[in-house]
Amino acid sequence: MSCPRIEVDLSKIRRNTQTLVKRLGPCGVGVTGVTKAVCGHPAIAQAMLDGGAVGLADARISNVQRLRAAGMTGPITLIRSPMLSQADQVVQSCEESYNTEILVISALAAAAIRNGSVHGIVLMVEMGDLRDGISPENLADVAKQVVQLSGVALKGIGANFACLNGLGPTALQMATFCDLANEIESKCGPILKVVSGGNSANLPWALGERATGRVNDLRLGEAILLGVEPVSGDRIGGMHADAFTLVAEVIETGAKPMPSPSARIDPTTERLRIVKTGAASARMILAMGYQDTDIPGLSMPVGSTLIGATSDHLVIGTPRTPPKVGSEVRFQMNYTALMHAMAAPDIEVEFMCNPHTQPTRHSQGKIDTLALV
Numbered sequence: 001m002s003c004p005r006i007e008v009d010l011s012k013i014r015r016n017t018q019t020l021v022k023r024l025g026p027c028g029v030g031v032t033g034v035t036k037a038v039c040g041h042p043a044i045a046q047a048m049l050d051g052g053a054v055g056l057a058d059a060r061i062s063n064v065q066r067l068r069a070a071g072m073t074g075p076i077t078l079i080r081s082p083m084l085s086q087a088d089q090v091v092q093s094c095e096e097s098y099n100t101e102i103l104v105i106s107a108l109a110a111a112a113i114r115n116g117s118v119h120g121i122v123l124m125v126e127m128g129d130l131r132d133g134i135s136p137e138n139l140a141d142v143a144k145q146v147v148q149l150s151g152v153a154l155k156g157i158g159a160n161f162a163c164l165n166g167l168g169p170t171a172l173q174m175a176t177f178c179d180l181a182n183e184i185e186s187k188c189g190p191i192l193k194v195v196s197g198g199n200s201a202n203l204p205w206a207l208g209e210r211a212t213g214r215v216n217d218l219r220l221g222e223a224i225l226l227g228v229e230p231v232s233g234d235r236i237g238g239m240h241a242d243a244f245t246l247v248a249e250v251i252e253t254g255a256k257p258m259p260s261p262s263a264r265i266d267p268t269t270e271r272l273r274i275v276k277t278g279a280a281s282a283r284m285i286l287a288m289g290y291q292d293t294d295i296p297g298l299s300m301p302v303g304s305t306l307i308g309a310t311s312d313h314l315v316i317g318t319p320r321t322p323p324k325v326g327s328e329v330r331f332q333m334n335y336t337a338l339m340h341a342m343a344a345p346d347i348e349v350e351f352m353c354n355p356h357t358q359p360t361r362h363s364q365g366k367i368d369t370l371a372l373v
């Protein structure tokens, strides 16, 4: 197996999805699996669908095209406002997209007419995150314009929290968002199919005491992939936090003095020379660096400390005898590290267990019913 590599346990991604689907289902909330952190990797997307996700969503059209090229025919929503320059590609590969600009929506309408299709529009509402979104006062106005355009159909509204300001939604914000759904329906006519309340940061709200009201969808990436709630960073009970493991190879071992402050020439390397002198007695260098992942987002092996990293080297202090040159060291990743590693050209993605073959191992005695593809 090549190094560095990401080992992916698809059964954990499937089970994480299943757990969330089961918890949210009774509240009337479906799960849309968000694949942007894994660059629209088709096998990971499939594991989300196998776990009960009702559809997929991604922020980039290139990732959606990768899913389509792999034969995914189910609904895929673009959850970042489309670029005006990509209107044709958006209507060709996505059933629906999240939108905030009427200029873009008009371009999508024209593109859909050229394509002989009708493109679904979900209007993103600004509910306090201060990233993208139409302000609630202007929402009905934009919705009316969408309803009048041919080539597009108003499918719903969406909110987003904790992306720019790092704050999860309050019950009051969610209640206001639900009221907006009712208001748009009464002013514009069509029943909103999608009332999408937000992302993984909505889970404490959705799984809490209060009713989830009109919200019938959450777009979940981080919670499914890493089993954590992004605002607190807490693990979600019953979820797997180790579906992904990053593996790198040791290329040098031995002791060296700690880098002195005068050696800090490059600000990017300085940033990481954070270890107090004397913290580690031995060290190892791994063939992996900033080119591959967001180094501060890695959890170090127990007892080891991060000394520093450059574009291609990762220097780790270890209190024990370091592993031999040629051996492998394993890391868990946070969301940013995962996202960078999945996009790195030199990192292989390897699957530890295939969701389609795994059940066959547990199905001894039922061989007759197995459909071997």
Ligand SMILES: *Cc1c(COP(=O)(O)O)cnc(C)c1O
Binding pocket: 034, 036, 059, 079, 080, 160, 198, 199, 200, 201, 219, 220, 221, 222, 223, 230
């Ligand atoms: C990334 C993203 C999501 C998923 O966020 P997670 O925190 O990974 O669940 C949902 N909606 C939008 C608009 C996003 O950009």
